[in-house]
Amino acid sequence: MRSAWRDALPYYPLLPLGALIALVWANAAGESYFRMAQALAFPVNDIGVAFGLASLAQEVLEAAGPDGTLPSRRHVWLAIASGVGGALAAAVAYAIYVHLAHEQVLIQGWPIVCSVDVFFGVAVARSVFRRGASVSTFVILAVVSDIIALVMISWRTCVAAADPTAWSLILIALLLSLAFRWLGARTLWPYLLIAGPIAWVGCYWAGLHPALALLPIVPFFPRARRPLADFDAHRHDRSSVTHFESLMAYPLQLVAFLFGLVNAGVLWRGVDTATWAVLVASLAGRPLGVLATTAGAAISGLVRDGDVRWRDVSVIAFIGSIGGVFALFLSTTVFPDGPLLMETKLGALATFAGAPLALIVARALRVGRFAPDRQG
Amino acid sequence: MRRLLLVAGIAVGLLRTASVAQEASFLPNRSGSLKFAAIGDNGTGEQPQYDVARQMDQWHQHFAFDMVIMLGDNLYGSQGPADFVRKFERPYKPLLDAGVKFYASLGNHDKTSNDTYAPFNMNGERYYSYVRGDVRFLVLDTNVLDGPQLEWLETILRESREPWKIAYFHHPLYSDGGRHGSEVELRVKLEPLFVKYGVDVVYSGHDHIYERVVPQKGITYFVAGSAGELREGDLKRSNMTAAGFDRDRSFLLNEVAGDDLFFEAISRTGVSVDHGVIHRRGTP
Helix, strand or coil, X not given: CHHHHHHHCCCCCCHHHHHHHHHHXXXXXXXXXXXXXXXXXXXXXXXXXXXXHHHHHHHHHHHHCCCCECCCHHHHHHHHHHHHHHHHHHHHHHHHHHHHCCCHHHHHHHHHHHCCCHHHHHHHHHHHHCCCHHHHHHHHHHHHHHHHHHHHHHHHHHHHCCCHHHHHHHHHHHHHHHHHHHCCXXXXXXXXXXXXXXXXXXXXXXXXXXXXXXXXXXXXXXXCCCEHHHCCCCCCCCCCCCCHHHHCHHHHHHHHHHHHHHHCCCCHHHCCHHXXXXXXXXXXXXXXXXXXXXXXXXXXXXXXXXXXXXXHHHHHHHHCCCCHHHHXXXXXXXXXXXXXXXXXXXXXXXHHHHHHHHHHHHHHHCCHHHCHHHCC | CHHHHHHHHHHHHHHHHHXXXXXXXXXXXXXXXXXXXXXXXXXXXXXXXXXXXXXXXHHHHHCCCCEEEECCCCCCCCCCHHHHHHHHHCCCHHHHHCCCEEEECCCCCCCHXXXXXXXXXXXXXXXXXXXXXXXXXXXXXXXXXXXXXXXXXXXXXXXXXXXXXXXXXXXXXXXXXXXXXXXXXHHHXXXXXXXXXXXXXXXXXXXXXXXXXXXXXXXXXXXXXXXXXXXXXXXXXXXXXXXXXXXXXXXXXXXXXXXEEEEEEEECCCCEEEEEEEECCXXX
């Protein structure tokens, strides 16, 4: 567990600090905390998080690009199927729980449980598997799940507020990015200062969460190769200003701190139906979904028995149950400030319990660093 | 035998107390005043809800309130057509037959689609406003207190010219209920508007107790979430508790007469558990 935290820290150095301050503050002086959190929610969640998501997208794209390193095609398809299956099962588990609890108002929160905390999950995966195909498999599974969650949330709002002018702005931002790429722009500034704001206004106007604004632009950013299993391997080598995370290193730390500060302030007595629904869906629904999908793929012959290492898949399934910071963010996009958001956030934070759970499963099944040949 | 007599004596005493309490209501019952009842967390369809409803009907015989405000969780559990009968229409039938109107707000256990159920008088709106006499009632949906709702609320409050402004919704901004307590994140959004535009009284449910809170920034807050459900002993009294009752179910009677709002909380057995008068704050 300690090594998982150590691996996660490069991504979240200040986020836990912000979250800790928020938790103490909210429970000690709730009124002043919520006043601050609501004042900062817009700049942090709607603007700052856009840079955080762009950074994640850039890393994944580089790893998945033509020069990146991926596991075999069969593994990729299995990971994608597992991501879809896990997300679907989590959503179904959430819906069943909410239905049985007769709190239909919570049903709109189902996309929250589709999300997986990629950064923290990778850290846990690496603490178990070190390097290799299992970590890559987890990353693909997590990214697929997050894409499903974001698309579901965005689709609902887009349908509600379809506006051709807004979509035109997003298209203009895309065309500008294409032009910068075609002109061989070697720095990120034109993308961030010209295309970015246009896309942001377009998203805001279209009813899309504006934190998603940079995602369609990221594919046009200058890129470098990196291995998926270890996608921060060359973090310290990439000092070029053409690299997003190098350019944004300090601002992103500030965003992470503020994100924790603004979103993690929950009242302990806020535990209620949505908290349990998120927890049950994440810790039980998703692992079952991942395992069932993998079993289905094996039974149907899409993958050979030899392609699947069931013990590894079991651990990956539990690592995937960590909705963590991603679930926390998605909660804020689904529910406005109020008791339902509070309950959901508590559930999102509680999914960090998936980390020790995965380590326990790994130890019990003697997977990765717990394998007999890796010990002693 | 002596014990039996003692028990019988106590029972008779309690019944007489209830009866006396009914007859000696603290409400002025003036003609022309606006009279209304408040119930929250009522829709269980179980015997205690029926007992409270019967008590409301008995009080209605001599305190003819015109309307009932519902503070959410109007129906628990399944919410099919038969449930509306068992959990609403049947217990409140005498009141409905007497022409008493119910105006509902949505709780976390209510289906959003219940806003189209005609006897709730929500007209398909999850938040709405109406005027009765000198009172502007503001009914909010605190499940989803989003930007458009807050903008709507501010517009209504700004344009309201009625002397009294009363808001009601499910989640309490102030509560000493041990299970839920104050919803502080809602408070920081709503209280500034209530203070700025002169809201006088706020009613909520969610915590299954009765509590009257010491006026906060000039506004009196009631928690009346025990007209069906009850969380016995859940009231954790603090320095903001003006009065409370968590031993049995209860409902609240109110009368707006001129610049005064008289209130009286009645238990399931008809005992008056709190009463008083609130003076209008006046236009800020």
